[in-house]
Amino acid sequence: MQIAGLTPLTTTDYPGKLAAVVFCQGCPWQCAYCHNPGLIPRQAEGHIAWEEIISFLQRRQGLLDGVVFSGGEPTLQSGLGAACQQVRALGFKTGLHTAGTYPERLKEWLPLFDWVGMDIKARFGDYEKISGVPGSGERASLSLQAVLESGVDYEIRTTVHPGQITENGIILLGQELAALGVQHYVPQAFRAQGCVSSDLLQLDVKPLSWGTIQAALQPLFQSFSIRGN
Numbered sequence: 001m002q003i004a005g006l007t008p009l010t011t012t013d014y015p016g017k018l019a020a021v022v023f024c025q026g027c028p029w030q031c032a033y034c035h036n037p038g039l040i041p042r043q044a045e046g047h048i049a050w051e052e053i054i055s056f057l058q059r060r061q062g063l064l065d066g067v068v069f070s071g072g073e074p075t076l077q078s079g080l081g082a083a084c085q086q087v088r089a090l091g092f093k094t095g096l097h098t099a100g101t102y103p104e105r106l107k108e109w110l111p112l113f114d115w116v117g118m119d120i121k122a123r124f125g126d127y128e129k130i131s132g133v134p135g136s137g138e139r140a141s142l143s144l145q146a147v148l149e150s151g152v153d154y155e156i157r158t159t160v161h162p163g164q165i166t167e168n169g170i171i172l173l174g175q176e177l178a179a180l181g182v183q184h185y186v187p188q189a190f191r192a193q194g195c196v197s198s199d200l201l202q203l204d205v206k207p208l209s210w211g212t213i214q215a216a217l218q219p220l221f222q223s224f225s226i227r228g229n
């Protein structure tokens with residue numbers, strides 16, 4: 001496990017739970033809006049040893065509900081399954097933030113997680129425009145299918161920058177997700193914090209009408225909300 005950082009307490013990264021967040025180093029995709037671009041390279045200075053994380057969690061038993069693996073892309077880490085088992089053995093619920101970059105690994109490890117927050121970045125045919133990587137849409141599609149078939153609690157989310165997707169585009173994406181069986185969906189407004197893409201930061205585009213998006217999509221999902229607009 002290449003651990004880049006630890007947030008000791010969060011109330012927002014694992015719905016309804018007091019959790020710690022373990023940030024994993026490395027991601028094979030290159031989304032311009034990434035708010036943790038320092039975590040994209042597979043190697044970086046200053047890692048936290050996994051033993052330190054375990055030692056921290058031992059001191060938090062009974063005080064935290066869960067641990068979320070985030071990143072970067074946690075499923076890049078070959079040790080994620082074993083790490084997750086150790087965390088569960090300490091009595092914590094386990095959560096995962098993933099973009100679904102490694103569908104085979106995700107499918108294998110899903111039974112170890114109590115909750116998954118998965119990014120769906122675009123309609124699958126348009127993925128490369130966001131991720132910068134050919135074939136990423138197929139991978140995300142397989143990962144979404146694995147999440148839906150696993151029965152694990154989940155939230156599907158889409159980061160929305162008005163320069164990358166139109167109102168109609170997000171509505172079409174939501175309709176496609178609902179048709180695939182997604183029941184919990186959260187479009188989330190792009191946050192400038194952490195983003196290093198001058199293109200995205202400087203784009204002067206008309207803001208989206210979130211009310212229009214909400215009216216079109218809310219009826220399609222069991223739970224639906226818009227974050228950060």
Ligand code: SF4
Nearest residue numbers: 027029031034072099
């Ligand atoms: S998949 Fe996530 S971590 Fe990877 S580059 Fe995109 S936003 Fe950043």
